[in-house]
Amino acid sequence: MTAAVVVGVPLHGQGEPAVRWAAAEARDRGVALRLVHAMVSPVGSYPGRSVVGVDARRGLHDLARHALDEMAEVARTAAPGLAVEESVVEGDVVAVLRAQAASASLLVVGSDGFGLIGELALGGVARGLAGHVEVPVVVVPPETAGRGDVVVVGDDGTPGCRGALRFAARRAAERAVPLVVVRAGPDARLLPDDLPELGDARPSTLQVVLAEDRADRVLADQARAAELVVLGVGEHGWRHPRHSTRRGLVGHVQCPVVVVPPDHAAPRNAVGATRRG
Numbered sequence: 001m002t003a004a005v006v007v008g009v010p011l012h013g014q015g016e017p018a019v020r021w022a023a024a025e026a027r028d029r030g031v032a033l034r035l036v037h038a039m040v041s042p043v044g045s046y047p048g049r050s051v052v053g054v055d056a057r058r059g060l061h062d063l064a065r066h067a068l069d070e071m072a073e074v075a076r077t078a079a080p081g082l083a084v085e086e087s088v089v090e091g092d093v094v095a096v097l098r099a100q101a102a103s104a105s106l107l108v109v110g111s112d113g114f115g116l117i118g119e120l121a122l123g124g125v126a127r128g129l130a131g132h133v134e135v136p137v138v139v140v141p142p143e144t145a146g147r148g149d150v151v152v153v154g155d156d157g158t159p160g161c162r163g164a165l166r167f168a169a170r171r172a173a174e175r176a177v178p179l180v181v182v183r184a185g186p187d188a189r190l191l192p193d194d195l196p197e198l199g200d201a202r203p204s205t206l207q208v209v210l211a212e213d214r215a216d217r218v219l220a221d222q223a224r225a226a227e228l229v230v231l232g233v234g235e236h237g238w239r240h241p242r243h244s245t246r247r248g249l250v251g252h253v254q255c256p257v258v259v260v261p262p263d264h265a266a267p268r269n270a271v272g273a274t275r276r277g
Contacts, residue, residue, distance in 0.1 A: 006022075006103075009071050010037070016074055017143070021108065022138075022140075026079065026082060033082055038091055065086075072086055137259045148255055149178075150180055151227060152180045152219060153182070154215060178207060180207045219253075
């Protein structure tokens with residue numbers, strides 16, 4: 001069976017938008033959904049032993065199980081018949097989710113929860129995952145503006161964006177929506193060989209946007225009508241710390257943002273296989 005979609009679940013129901021999105025994605029891919037909570041050890045304890053007693057650890061575990069049970073119901077409501085797995089793993093959130101990525105096809109987190117809010121989450125949990133795992137990492141905002149009708153991808157012209165372009169092209173083709181490729185920055189330009197190969201995907205419409213502006217501003221503007229914004233781990237604007245493109249986007253767009261590894265190739269009918277119309 002194809003690897004599951006994995007979604008990180010914080011306590012207190014903050015992960016519901018991410019779980020709903022991940023459930024729909026798992027359904028469209030025809031794979032299971034795995035809900036994972038990373039349980040941080042109580043102060044004064046370490047794996048295998050604790051100086052605060054078993055009650056504190058048991059209490060945290062019970063809270064985690066309750067949160068997973070609640071989110072499992074959310075997932076089954078969003079995607080009836082979906083196979084849902086639940087897992088509580090003790091350890092740091094980033095370390096746990098990095099380990100989970102080894103057996104996942106997609107890793108999903110919310111842009112709030114985990115004790116962080118808005119774009120700070122990408123600076124912590126999601127930023128610790130994107131570019132450090134072999135699978136795409138999706139960040140789902142707490143509120144969405146509804147399902148858009150275009151896929152937007154950022155391209156800085158480096159090999160690090162090729163995986164993002166292939167992912168975005170496949171997504172747009174299978175959703176039967178236009179693909180918008182954004183290249184931004186003071187030297188924005190397009191040459192015949194600039195766009196890496198999109199694979200065998202054939203989006204209904206391909207639009208290239210060139211703009212001499214900050215990458216996050218241009219992408220945020222194009223994202224107003226998007227169902228998904230796709231980023232790579234390029235060498236310049238999309239990853240450079242001075243631009244903070246990923247952090248800026250998560251705080252300002254109302255659609256999921258996915259960061260795709262350079263060598264990732266989305267298999268046919270694996271991403272959002274349900275066509276429109």
